[in-house]
Amino acid sequence: MSVERIGKIEEEAAAAIAGAGDTTELEEARVRFLGRKAELTGILRGISDLDPSERGEVGSAANRAREAIEALVAGRAGELEREELGRSLETDRLDVTLPGSPPRPVGHLHPVTRTRRLIEDVLVGLGYRVVEGPEVEHDYYNFTALNHPEGHPARMLQDTFYVEPSEHLDPSCGSGPMDVLLRTHTSPMQVRAMEDSPPPLFVIVPGKTYRRDSDATHSPMFHQVEGLAVGEGLTLADLKGTLLELLRALFGPDREVRMRPHFFPFTEPSVEFDVSCFRCGGQGELEGGERCGLCKGIGWIELGGAGMVDPNVFGFVSEHGYDPDTVTGFAFGFGVERIAMLRHGMGDLRFLFENDVRMLEQFS
Amino acid sequence: MRVPVSWLAEYCDPGLEPGDLARRLAMTGTEVERVSGRMGGDPGHFVIGRTLEVGPHPDADRLSVCEVDDGTGTRTIVCGAPNVAAGQSVVVALPGAVMPSGLEIGEAKLRGVLSSGMICSEAELGLGDEDDGILVLGDGPEPGTPATEVLSLDEPVLELEVTPNRPDCLSIYGVAREVHAVTGAELAEPPWDGWTDPGPGEVSELASVRIDDPELCPRFTLRVFTGVEVGESPAWLKDRLVSAGQRPINNVVDVTNYVMLLTGQPLHAFDLDRVPGGELVVRAAIEGEKVETLDGVERELPEGTVVVCDRDGPTAIAGIMGGASSEVSTGTTSVLLEVATWDGPGILKSSRELGLRSEASNRFEKGLHPALASRAQAIASRLLVEVCGGEAVPGMVDEGAGVPEKGSVRLGVGTAARVLGMEIPPATQEESLERLGFEVEAGEAGFSVLVPPDRAFDVTREIDLVEEVARVADLDAALPATLPATSGGGLSREQALRRTAEDAIVAAGFDEAVSWSFTSADSITTLGLDPTGDPRARPVAISNPLSEEQAVMRTTLLTSLVDAASRNLARGTGGVRLFESGRVYLPADGNVEAGGSFPGNRPAPALEPLMLGALASGALVPGDWRGDGVLADFFSLKGVLEQVAGSIGVSIEVVPGAEPFLHPGKAGRVLVDGQDLGWMGELHPSVGSAFGLGPSVAFEVGLDRLVAASPAGQESFVEVPSFPPVERDLAIVIPETVGASEIEAALRKAGGDLLEEVVLFDRYTGEQVGEGLCSLAFSLRFRAPDRTLSDEEVDPLWETIVESIESIGGTIRG
Numbered sequence A: 001m002s003v004e005r006i007g008k009i010e011e012e013a014a015a016a017i018a019g020a021g022d023t024t025e026l027e028e029a030r031v032r033f034l035g036r037k038a039e040l041t042g043i044l045r046g047i048s049d050l051d052p053s054e055r056g057e058v059g060s061a062a063n064r065a066r067e068a069i070e071a072l073v074a075g076r077a078g079e080l081e082r083e084e085l086g087r088s089l090e091t092d093r094l095d096v097t098l099p100g101s102p103p104r105p106v107g108h109l110h111p112v113t114r115t116r117r118l119i120e121d122v123l124v125g126l127g128y129r130v131v132e133g134p135e136v137e138h139d140y141y142n143f144t145a146l147n148h149p150e151g152h153p154a155r156m157l158q159d160t161f162y163v164e165p166s167e168h169l170d171p172s173c174g175s176g177p178m179d180v181l182l183r184t185h186t187s188p189m190q191v192r193a194m195e196d197s198p199p200p201l202f203v204i205v206p207g208k209t210y211r212r213d214s215d216a217t218h219s220p221m222f223h224q225v226e227g228l229a230v231g232e233g234l235t236l237a238d239l240k241g242t243l244l245e246l247l248r249a250l251f252g253p254d255r256e257v258r259m260r261p262h263f264f265p266f267t268e269p270s271v272e273f274d275v276s277c278f279r280c281g282g283q284g285e286l287e288g289g290e291r292c293g294l295c296k297g298i299g300w301i302e303l304g305g306a307g308m309v310d311p312n313v314f315g316f317v318s319e320h321g322y323d324p325d326t327v328t329g330f331a332f333g334f335g336v337e338r339i340a341m342l343r344h345g346m347g348d349l350r351f352l353f354e355n356d357v358r359m360l361e362q363f364s
Numbered sequence B: 001m002r003v004p005v006s007w008l009a010e011y012c013d014p015g016l017e018p019g020d021l022a023r024r025l026a027m028t029g030t031e032v033e034r035v036s037g038r039m040g041g042d043p044g045h046f047v048i049g050r051t052l053e054v055g056p057h058p059d060a061d062r063l064s065v066c067e068v069d070d071g072t073g074t075r076t077i078v079c080g081a082p083n084v085a086a087g088q089s090v091v092v093a094l095p096g097a098v099m100p101s102g103l104e105i106g107e108a109k110l111r112g113v114l115s116s117g118m119i120c121s122e123a124e125l126g127l128g129d130e131d132d133g134i135l136v137l138g139d140g141p142e143p144g145t146p147a148t149e150v151l152s153l154d155e156p157v158l159e160l161e162v163t164p165n166r167p168d169c170l171s172i173y174g175v176a177r178e179v180h181a182v183t184g185a186e187l188a189e190p191p192w193d194g195w196t197d198p199g200p201g202e203v204s205e206l207a208s209v210r211i212d213d214p215e216l217c218p219r220f221t222l223r224v225f226t227g228v229e230v231g232e233s234p235a236w237l238k239d240r241l242v243s244a245g246q247r248p249i250n251n252v253v254d255v256t257n258y259v260m261l262l263t264g265q266p267l268h269a270f271d272l273d274r275v276p277g278g279e280l281v282v283r284a285a286i287e288g289e290k291v292e293t294l295d296g297v298e299r300e301l302p303e304g305t306v307v308v309c310d311r312d313g314p315t316a317i318a319g320i321m322g323g324a325s326s327e328v329s330t331g332t333t334s335v336l337l338e339v340a341t342w343d344g345p346g347i348l349k350s351s352r353e354l355g356l357r358s359e360a361s362n363r364f365e366k367g368l369h370p371a372l373a374s375r376a377q378a379i380a381s382r383l384l385v386e387v388c389g390g391e392a393v394p395g396m397v398d399e400g401a402g403v404p405e406k407g408s409v410r411l412g413v414g415t416a417a418r419v420l421g422m423e424i425p426p427a428t429q430e431e432s433l434e435r436l437g438f439e440v441e442a443g444e445a446g447f448s449v450l451v452p453p454d455r456a457f458d459v460t461r462e463i464d465l466v467e468e469v470a471r472v473a474d475l476d477a478a479l480p481a482t483l484p485a486t487s488g489g490g491l492s493r494e495q496a497l498r499r500t501a502e503d504a505i506v507a508a509g510f511d512e513a514v515s516w517s518f519t520s521a522d523s524i525t526t527l528g529l530d531p532t533g534d535p536r537a538r539p540v541a542i543s544n545p546l547s548e549e550q551a552v553m554r555t556t557l558l559t560s561l562v563d564a565a566s567r568n569l570a571r572g573t574g575g576v577r578l579f580e581s582g583r584v585y586l587p588a589d590g591n592v593e594a595g596g597s598f599p600g601n602r603p604a605p606a607l608e609p610l611m612l613g614a615l616a617s618g619a620l621v622p623g624d625w626r627g628d629g630v631l632a633d634f635f636s637l638k639g640v641l642e643q644v645a646g647s648i649g650v651s652i653e654v655v656p657g658a659e660p661f662l663h664p665g666k667a668g669r670v671l672v673d674g675q676d677l678g679w680m681g682e683l684h685p686s687v688g689s690a691f692g693l694g695p696s697v698a699f700e701v702g703l704d705r706l707v708a709a710s711p712a713g714q715e716s717f718v719e720v721p722s723f724p725p726v727e728r729d730l731a732i733v734i735p736e737t738v739g740a741s742e743i744e745a746a747l748r749k750a751g752g753d754l755l756e757e758v759v760l761f762d763r764y765t766g767e768q769v770g771e772g773l774c775s776l777a778f779s780l781r782f783r784a785p786d787r788t789l790s791d792e793e794v795d796p797l798w799e800t801i802v803e804s805i806e807s808i809g810g811t812i813r814g
């Protein structure tokens, strides 16, 4: 009798548990079938009163039934929780189209810094160290040791800002009105770097430079990157290969470099270098035959100056291991702003230094 | 240098389109700025006209109404030139003509008078720079003659940009030789060929020269021409000059200019009758001497300027400009022709000091060889006879140190390949050099090369010859592109950390400014820096600034940041968050290491420390639809600075401090390990308003020093704690005058090694604690590295902590 009853209880319990529509109903069912006053609890409690021949059979049937009902309760509870969570999440909705609320606004590096870093990274990858030099400089480093003798007309090529003589300057400075200046190029650092380290030397010099000139394409202050490579057996072909790598990294893998002979006092031979125009692909005209405005129809864009280091420059640092008979070297230099403006299509150089946040925030 | 193609072709004609020739020259080292002179439309629209009547315009003072015979009839043209007059031969642009500028000429009413066509100036015709009057042709071609028959209107002109090492390319024949070298087209014999210096003769009875300082004047030659008739030059000569950009003056002066353009050697003609006794002296000017130059300006001569004097004093500034007193004019009959060689650096210096440049000084300053003087004498002697009707007095006065031998330079057989990384066959090298005018003798190991006088200053070494063979060899096309073997580059640790710090402040919401290094002396004054004690009040000053706004170098980034901020705020950005990472320029004052030393034997003239500065005004974090943002105030900016320093592992401390440009109660010094790195605080309201800023906070710290303090990459690992801590809170009441950092220091000292962390989590001032007092709540965390701490171990520390707080005037609450 009891065993059948136990089977019946289990069936009733299973139906009640399956029928429980929420956790409250399920709890009611649990109390009804497993609580202190439940019939099955009563049976379990009364087992010791049973005839010993019945105890084993009824006891194990009752325990199995209790375990089965507990498992059903647990299973149904899990189902109900998932359903209820699902329902409550359903009503907890955000308007995901509202603007985000960032922890802080995002700042921006200046385009000149971005471009300078990019150039540095490319040349660092080619094996160059980055060195920096002073901007208030001795005439000696800016001109004399770069093979611009006193009275040489090449000194007139660059309109120079001079610094007023002062007792506050370093005592190594001369007291003449033209002994101290704002460097007109980053090239003075060529000489300083060679005084500092023997060859082989592979350095680049990023930094501010100054010329007394102001219009849309000339700013009294601008940034240059100078490269200097000195060692045994370096050639003009090595210079060309180096420029090609750099310009392809800056302007795209299909670019070509062109070197035109030129004159700089501190290199011999000297060249100016151009990159093939990235807008018209070097053709000088756009699709449809319109003249390319970027390269003005030439197909090439002028970028900077370069050349083999003049032996006279080595002469100024020969005691530091630079024997003009055994080492050769090349140097190159170009403007950072020009690269930045070309890459981003900007027109007026001076605008870069206005630091208008509406300009700064365009670059990331 | 303007090179008319037809003149060039007389000596070398490569048969190329001007554009192609220009490209060819550009690729061998002679930049062609542009090809000009070509008319935009049909040159047939330009004809010679004759002005018949010229009268004033009824409604415009400065205009004239001209009746012009154009060969087919009379037309009315309104002209604005001051030099227009009746009876002139002029160039008329007929309606339909297109000027070199692109302007199309039509019929138009000018102030009510119909003008059909235009009378042209040189500049309008693209023939020269002369634009303050119309071009008047002297010898009167028939009206109606096509202008192209008289002027090279349809002729292209190459405008060369000549580098300072190539004065030979400031001459037609020099450019012809260059074209010959790079194209192989035949080069005509030099126009001075066949001349030998005449040696002394009767001329020495008429004129003489004494050189007081041979350094200044390596050579002075002179010849005398008598019976000269000064007048207008023939058309061919004027045309040559005009198309080369020179204004015709009179036949004698025109001849000297023509010869200068052809040979590159300037000449000067004196009226011999206005040189008393024909005696010239070359010497340096003494202080206070004056001369009136050909341009009618009386000039005081800087001491040391080389002058050519007669008995009465300076009569010409050597190599730069002749003097008015001995000028050749209509009445001149005897001409003293000077062809001299001057010291280049001396001419450059004098020309700069005088602020006077001329075609002559432009050539002399680059250095000319004494041999060139004979060339110019050769051609000028012929032309002064042919063109000016003069007669050459036999002989030539020739003073100076004589003409030096040609320089000799060796070129090793493998040198070019060693420098270029590209083989150029020896035969090609030899041919290139010979075309350029070098005399080459081939030997076993290379070439022995004699340098022509034109190139004497530019080519003195083997490497100079390498450049010559390289540039003629179509370098660009043939040169391979190789990469040298290098051994590892990289940013230095300092440079990499600098980038990290910059990136951290960008991440904190700041935009980077890159500002002028210049500022005005006024802006530094506005900051109120102590002029005697503060090095920032002693800026590096520019002696030739572009403006007062850019007269000195900045000594603090603050001037740059307030500039950028006020510009942005004026444009209506509600607030700004700007930073700059850059150098400031401070007096060296014997302090060599403070600014970051640079490589090289000579110290930098000034200190140039790298600084990191920031300025914020308005919201640091803008409010949005969820609520208020964070205002840029002292503590929010301090948080930014802590975060930036923290990005490279540096902890900063801010202690009370003052700057004259900061709010006295909201200013601090920024310390790292006790070393002063800079300042931070709220801008003084009066400084802020002087720059147009509202409440703003800013800081400036030494970026070099911040980076130097960084342990990044050098940290040694400390075991992560494995035993649980004991946490306790502490509330104290203490006078407001005791700084939080002082309290923290007292807590740490008392807590000893077991006190792991101290965090201030609440601060209160107000009625409940009493005037002048504040309540601070700290949470303290104690931990031992090797065992679980018990309360019993912490209790005695707690007593010490309480004592130490009391010792600095605090009481424990609760």
Ligand SMILES: [Zn+2]
Pocket (backbone or CB within 6 Å): A277, A278, A279, A280, A281, A282, A283, A284, A285, A292, A293, A294, A295, A296, A297, A298, A299, A300
């Ligand atoms: Zn293009």
